[in-house]
Structure formats: C-alpha cells, structure tokens
Amino acid sequence: MEKIILASSSPRRKEILNRYHLNPIIFGAEIEEKQIKGELPEQVAMSLAFEKSYWVSNYFSNGEIIIGADTIVVSEDMILGKPKDEKDAFRILSLLNGKEHSVITGICIIRANTNIKIIDYENTTVRFRHLSEEQIMRYIHTNEPMDKAGAYGIQGYGQILVEKINGCYSNVVGLPLGKLDYLLNKFFNVKIL
Ligand SMILES: Cc1cn([C@H]2C[C@H](O)[C@@H](COP(=O)(O)OP(=O)(O)OP(=O)(O)O)O2)c(=O)[nH]c1=O
Secondary structure, eight states, rough: OOOEEOOOOOHHHHHHHHHHSSOOOOOOOOOOOOOOOOOOHHHHHHHHHHHHHHHHHOOOOOOOOEEEEEEEEEETTEOOOOSSHHHHHHHHHHTTTTTTTEEEEEEEEETTTTEEEEEHHHHHHEOOOOOHHHHHHHHHHGGGGGSSGGGGOOOTGGGGGGEEESSSHHHTTOOHHHHHHHHHHHOOOOOOO
C-alpha cells in the first residue's frame, strides 16, 4: 500500500482524509504564506499548496505521496486569508455579508524522490445571508473564525451564515475530496474509497 503524507497541520484536512482508509501521516509544513503581486487567486492557492508539499517532500525519499493544500476566500477580487484578530474578522465578515464569494483550494501532490507532481485547484461559490452587526459579533465570539480563511467555518457554527453553496462542500472545509480522488486515481493509481 502507498504511503500517504498529508502536508498540513489543519485538523479539518486530517479529519476529512481520516474518514477513508488512506491512514495518512500528518506532517505540517513550516512555510511563510506569502503572495506574489499580480498572481491570480487560483495561482496563489496553487503556489502555496506546492510550497507546502515541496517543503515536506524534502523529508521523504521512498516514493511517498505527499498532499498539500491551501484554501483562500476571494470576494470582489480581494483575497481574504485568516483574520489577524477579532477586528479583522469583523472586517472580513462584513465584506462577505449578503454577497457571493469564491472559496478556492489549491492542491499539490508530489511523489517523493521523483519529478512527479500534479497541481490543481477547486472553486466553490458560497453566498452569505444578510447579517446584522450583532449577528456577526455573536459569531465572532464563538471563536470559530480565527484560524480559518474568510473568518468562518461552514462545517461549524458558520453554517448559519450561509444562504447557498454551489460546488464541492469539502473544498470549502479545506480539501476538495472529489478532485483529490480523481487526481490520485489518474496520476498515482491510488483510490480514496
Ligand atoms: C472557508 C473555510 C475555511 N476553513 C479553513 C480550511 C483551512 O484549514 C483554513 C485555511 O488555511 P490554510 O492556510 O489553507 O490551512 P491551515 O493553515 O489551516 O493548515 P496548513 O497550512 O498546515 O495546511 O481555513 C474551514 O475550516 N472552513 C471554512 O468554511
């Protein structure tokens, strides 16, 4: 059986993969999440996913399969990452309020010690309800926004903020399972299910 390494410290990504039989080894990448000016949001997500996988691939040398991912939220051409503090969470959630935004997750799969790598992304559209300032503040006080792109978690209390979603749900939570299964199957002969 192939050895799978999940290049991520995200408990969500681990949880998503752990439902299946892959039994990944968890190995968080220590990279600085920088953006290059002029890069499209899809490129930002894919570059960061590549950096995470590549960083971790240096610790393996036996053909292991390394999976890295990066999730960003894009509203009106603005890339919204994780909030710096509660004030920033309020700013981000106010920008998303009553509107549609994109959640883009870049994924990168590398086979250690080879030149084989695949980089791709998935895009899901999410529409927020019209929320009052008080509702936004009450949500922030759940503490859920702080470690999440776009300052919300659709899988948690944050589901109450969402009016509509179009596309892959697991992509919003940080790992587009359908796309990952397709890529693992096609290029690495690995099946998630
Ligand atoms: C929009 C949204 C994001 N998120 C999370 C997924 C990602 O974990 C996080 C975005 O940050 P990332 O930088 O993609 O990932 P991470 O820092 O959590 O983990 P690592 O870099 O080690 O892989 O936001 C949710 O959990 N739910 C949501 O609804």
